[in-house]
Amino acid sequence: MGKEQAVTREPLGVDLAIAGGGLTGLALAAALGRAGAELAVIEQAPLASLVEPEHDGRVTAVARGSQRFLASLGVWPAIAPDAEPILEILVGEAGSPLGVRYDHREVGREPLGWIVPNRTLRLALQTAVAELPAVTVLAPARIAALEPGPFAIRLGLEDGSAVEARLLAVCEGRLSPTRELLGIADRRFDYRELAIVCTLRHERPHHGRAVERFFPDGPFAVLPMPGRRSSIVWALEAGKAAAMRALDDRAFAAEVQERFGDLLGGIELEGQRFYFPLLLVEAERLVSERAALVGDAARGIHPIAGQGWNLALRDVAALAEVVEERLRLGLDPGDAAALERYAAWRRFDGLALVSICHGIERLFSNDIEPLRLLRNLGLALVERLPPAKRFFMRHAMGLLGELPRSMRG
Numbered sequence: 001m002g003k004e005q006a007v008t009r010e011p012l013g014v015d016l017a018i019a020g021g022g023l024t025g026l027a028l029a030a031a032l033g034r035a036g037a038e039l040a041v042i043e044q045a046p047l048a049s050l051v052e053p054e055h056d057g058r059v060t061a062v063a064r065g066s067q068r069f070l071a072s073l074g075v076w077p078a079i080a081p082d083a084e085p086i087l088e089i090l091v092g093e094a095g096s097p098l099g100v101r102y103d104h105r106e107v108g109r110e111p112l113g114w115i116v117p118n119r120t121l122r123l124a125l126q127t128a129v130a131e132l133p134a135v136t137v138l139a140p141a142r143i144a145a146l147e148p149g150p151f152a153i154r155l156g157l158e159d160g161s162a163v164e165a166r167l168l169a170v171c172e173g174r175l176s177p178t179r180e181l182l183g184i185a186d187r188r189f190d191y192r193e194l195a196i197v198c199t200l201r202h203e204r205p206h207h208g209r210a211v212e213r214f215f216p217d218g219p220f221a222v223l224p225m226p227g228r229r230s231s232i233v234w235a236l237e238a239g240k241a242a243a244m245r246a247l248d249d250r251a252f253a254a255e256v257q258e259r260f261g262d263l264l265g266g267i268e269l270e271g272q273r274f275y276f277p278l279l280l281v282e283a284e285r286l287v288s289e290r291a292a293l294v295g296d297a298a299r300g301i302h303p304i305a306g307q308g309w310n311l312a313l314r315d316v317a318a319l320a321e322v323v324e325e326r327l328r329l330g331l332d333p334g335d336a337a338a339l340e341r342y343a344a345w346r347r348f349d350g351l352a353l354v355s356i357c358h359g360i361e362r363l364f365s366n367d368i369e370p371l372r373l374l375r376n377l378g379l380a381l382v383e384r385l386p387p388a389k390r391f392f393m394r395h396a397m398g399l400l401g402e403l404p405r406s407m408r409g
């Protein structure tokens with residue numbers, strides 16, 4: 001992985017330090033490492049442990065804009081064999097005939113997005129970063145203290161070594177301890193839900209169809225994977241999720257079949273089940289002196305619309321563009337002007353998605369009759385208004401707003 005760094009007492013001097021080597025941190029390292037910036041990635045876990053099959057059984061719905069960005073990093077060819085194109089999305093409330101059907105042909109010839117196992121994304125990004133001589137990976141390592149100064153931010157690591165960077169990008173996920181060290185407060189909302197994630201094998205082909213059904217106790221999504229396989233993401237009120245956890249695979253599959261019906265024929269589980277507590281966390285600001293929050297560290301949203309990492313990649317591509325431009329012009333990549341540009345660029349998109357995903361979750365997670373009427377009316381309206389439908393499709397595909405260069409067509 002990049003250059004292995006032995007512990008020394010001399011600080012390691014870099015343009016950019018990236019705290020967190022998950023999907024977001026590695027994408028940023030791949031983008032700026034290719035541009036020749038000197039980088040250090042500080043990750044708490046050994047990198048090899050992050051690609052073990054039992055680490056993360058999730059898949060990610062990769063939007064078109066994100067796919068373009070991954071292609072610009074040169075990693076898409078390694079991802080494509082495991083990526084299943086999404087050709088159609090059905091959204092509706094359980095037990096209601098009304099709903100919205102998004103068909104990729106309504107917005108062009110390409111798919112609406114791709115479903116990719118997280119493990120494939122991590123492997124592709126780790127491999128890309130390992131080939132970049134400008135990237136030093138420090139793992140396992142954590143920041144214990146930090147001190148922003150006029151020219152650099154000094155990071156004291158837990159092992160006693162130090163890094164000096166002109167800019168620190170915090171990509172430590174929604175519970176980031178470094179965000180706290182920077183004194184950036186956050187707002188939280190606990191959904192009191194667990195997302196149950198697992199892979200299914202099924203009798204009938206899925207034809208590239210993703211399905212999202214809203215139940216009063218949480219949304220249930222079925223996402224197409226290569227072959228006759230699909231991933232499910234089932235967000236369920238915590239007590240009920242615990243009861244599901246206690247079931248053996250066969251009984252659990254029967255519960256899934258009952259929710260999902262017979263669309264895919266008989267089903268059986270492939271591999272283990274994974275559980276994720278759902279918590280909305282929104283940082284009060286995106287930047288502080290010589291530091292920027294990126295991805296889930298800036299805001300971790302409900303997975304109801306499969307947008308968290310797509311939003312994170314728009315942060316990554318925007319920050320990479322700002323930093324690269326300033327380095328090319330011989331300017332400081334971590335000064336106030338650079339940070340203001342990044343924060344102004346990313347504020348609206350982040351706020352919008354926090355509100356949209358939280359709003360959808362709240363609107364659908366109840367059985368109140370007037371609300372049920374309102375949401376069915378809303379879905380029926382979108383289905384009958386082609387311009388509104390195309391707008392929502394292009395938004396979900398990550399093709400709206402002020403896109404970084406690497407995400408434009």
Ligand SMILES: Cc1cc2nc3c(=O)[nH]c(=O)nc-3n(C[C@H](O)[C@H](O)[C@H](O)COP(=O)(O)OP(=O)(O)OC[C@H]3O[C@@H](n4cnc5c(N)ncnc54)[C@H](O)[C@@H]3O)c2cc1C
Nearest residue numbers: 020022023024044060061172173295296306307308309310
């Ligand atoms: C069930 C579920 C389904 C989802 N589906 C989708 C989807 O379909 N599409 C989509 O776009 N998004 C989806 N998401 C959201 C997506 O998974 C996240 O947005 C994404 O994982 C964020 O990546 P990240 O690297 O910012 O944070 P994380 O994945 O949290 O990674 C943070 C990294 O930082 C490291 N770290 C933490 N603290 C420290 C520290 N102090 N020092 C050093 N390292 C540290 C961690 O070890 C980790 O490697 C889903 C989320 C869930 C829960």
